[in-house]
Amino acid sequence: MANLWLRVTQLDTFVNWTSGLDTVGILDKLTSYTPPTYAMQYGTAVGEMVERGLFDWPEGEPYLIQGRTKVVVDTAILRAFGELYRGGLWAAAAFEVPGLYKLASGAHTLTLTGTADAISGLTLYEHKTTHKTPDYTDSLQWQVYLEMFQLPVVAYYIAEVTETARKFKEMHQQTFWRTPESTANVELACRMFIDWVTRNKFEGYFTTPSKKYLSLTTDGSLFD
Amino acid sequence: MRTRSTDALPVSSTIVLIYGQPGIGKTSLAITAATPILIDADNGQGRAAFRVDAETQPTWQSVAALLSDRDEMSMYNTVVIDTVGRLAELAMEYIAAKYPRMYNSETYKPSQEGYGMLKGLMGGVLRSLRDMGKDVVLIAHENDDDECREPKITGSTAALVKEIADLIGYYSLVDGRRVVDFRPSSSHWGKDSAGLGAMEIAPITASSTTMADMIAAYKAHQAKVSAASAEVMEAIERYKEAIASADSLNALKAVYDAIRKEGVAVEAQLRHLVTKRKEVLAKEAEVQNG
Numbered sequence: 001m002a003n004l005w006l007r008v009t010q011l012d013t014f015v016n017w018t019s020g021l022d023t024v025g026i027l028d029k030l031t032s033y034t035p036p037t038y039a040m041q042y043g044t045a046v047g048e049m050v051e052r053g054l055f056d057w058p059e060g061e062p063y064l065i066q067g068r069t070k071v072v073v074d075t076a077i078l079r080a081f082g083e084l085y086r087g088g089l090w091a092a093a094a095f096e097v098p099g100l101y102k103l104a105s106g107a108h109t110l111t112l113t114g115t116a117d118a119i120s121g122l123t124l125y126e127h128k129t130t131h132k133t134p135d136y137t138d139s140l141q142w143q144v145y146l147e148m149f150q151l152p153v154v155a156y157y158i159a160e161v162t163e164t165a166r167k168f169k170e171m172h173q174q175t176f177w178r179t180p181e182s183t184a185n186v187e188l189a190c191r192m193f194i195d196w197v198t199r200n201k202f203e204g205y206f207t208t209p210s211k212k213y214l215s216l217t218t219d220g221s222l223f224d
Numbered sequence: 225m226r227t228r229s230t231d232a233l234p235v236s237s238t239i240v241l242i243y244g245q246p247g248i249g250k251t252s253l254a255i256t257a258a259t260p261i262l263i264d265a266d267n268g269q270g271r272a273a274f275r276v277d278a279e280t281q282p283t284w285q286s287v288a289a290l291l292s293d294r295d296e297m298s299m300y301n302t303v304v305i306d307t308v309g310r311l312a313e314l315a316m317e318y319i320a321a322k323y324p325r326m327y328n329s330e331t332y333k334p335s336q337e338g339y340g341m342l343k344g345l346m347g348g349v350l351r352s353l354r355d356m357g358k359d360v361v362l363i364a365h366e367n368d369d370d371e372c373r374e375p376k377i378t379g380s381t382a383a384l385v386k387e388i389a390d391l392i393g394y395y396s397l398v399d400g401r402r403v404v405d406f407r408p409s410s411s412h413w414g415k416d417s418a419g420l421g422a423m424e425i426a427p428i429t430a431s432s433t434t435m436a437d438m439i440a441a442y443k444a445h446q447a448k449v450s451a452a453s454a455e456v457m458e459a460i461e462r463y464k465e466a467i468a469s470a471d472s473l474n475a476l477k478a479v480y481d482a483i484r485k486e487g488v489a490v491e492a493q494l495r496h497l498v499t500k501r502k503e504v505l506a507k508e509a510e511v512q513n514g
Contacts, residue, residue: 028242092460094492094493094494094496095248097492097493097495097496098492099488099492116492118451118494119489119492120457120493121452121453121454121455121456121457121460122449122452122456122489135383135385135386137386137408138408148488149488149489149492150487150488150489151489153417153449172387174387175417177416177417177418177419179407179416180418181407181408183408222480222495222498222499222502223473223477223480223502
């Protein structure tokens, strides 16, 4: 009996690569560290700036991601996010909300961890910056998050940017709802992962949670 | 109009995409919406189970003129666009005639700029109908070339429709029964924002209200979620005040215990505030205790 821990993004990776890679390849994808690309850093910067409400950031002014890496963001992106978060929504929302989802299967219990970009009322919000025509219909991420926080709906706020210069093109809003099928998808993906770990005796690779999430496991209480 | 973050949002207008097999009865189903006008770009009226008011043999200009005529449009609750793919072609013909540089006459395809303009025109029509409070039913044929049956709509417009539609249903024969399946799957598109699932469609007659009922069910569901969300926001505002005014760790713990009883969604949105307040109160207690 093992308590397995996995991030939501890792489960997404697992599902996406199941049919494309051999066992070692999948394990490598799940456990190796990949340095963030410029596009990822740019997306991180936009996400942080939105969460801090920096919608009127001066043009050309570099922003420090987590106080370290400088990124100059196209301010049109921030203004577009600001437009979506108008009417008191930004002030009412909780940002960077950590959550857990647990599922027992066979001999093991899997705990998925993840951080929602924002939640307000019964709506979960995710912020994306991408140069591709976005479509998150099949993404496992939102399906897990809706289970994690027991919410009915997720809204993706997506800034489409040019591929190289990362200049703002247009804003997209995609909404997805929790359904019996999305719940079943999450359960199936978790069971597939647990089966894969059990079959290959990979338990040892997935037994360590981060401190951030460990604090959520004391039956939800901050006072125990 | 200004709304507070805790207000329930009114559900004014719904955009539905129904697509599927030829001859299944898409037009007949669509015109069972409440007081519809049919934009009959695909000559589907003649094959429908009954007739409704229609704009026949339309051009892009005639459609644009009709839809922007508020007096004329005040007579209708629903606009049925049959098909959205054909309307996009009409828009493209308009762009090609008016802005020839946006259309390549050798490949019969628009330029990048042309596709952008097409998306702008189609998006503009849908948004203006939504702003007028009209329900919109978009009809599309299915594209059965791929493993996943998709609606037959020009590229940029397909993405727009997928994004803007509140409901997407795939209409097909299942074991001899006519079924609209709103559930997304690997074999067809779907958007089921009201838990409608797969709905069997009874034979359509002039007195049928099938599409009107579907739209009403969607609106009722949205209103319910919106009201529930407003209640949650109100509870959160109440707890925010209670957290801020908790003057001891015991008082804060009592507030937090009450928050936990509200469920994971409320707890998740307030946890960071409880944590911050707890740190402040712990420091104050430390100072008091020397």
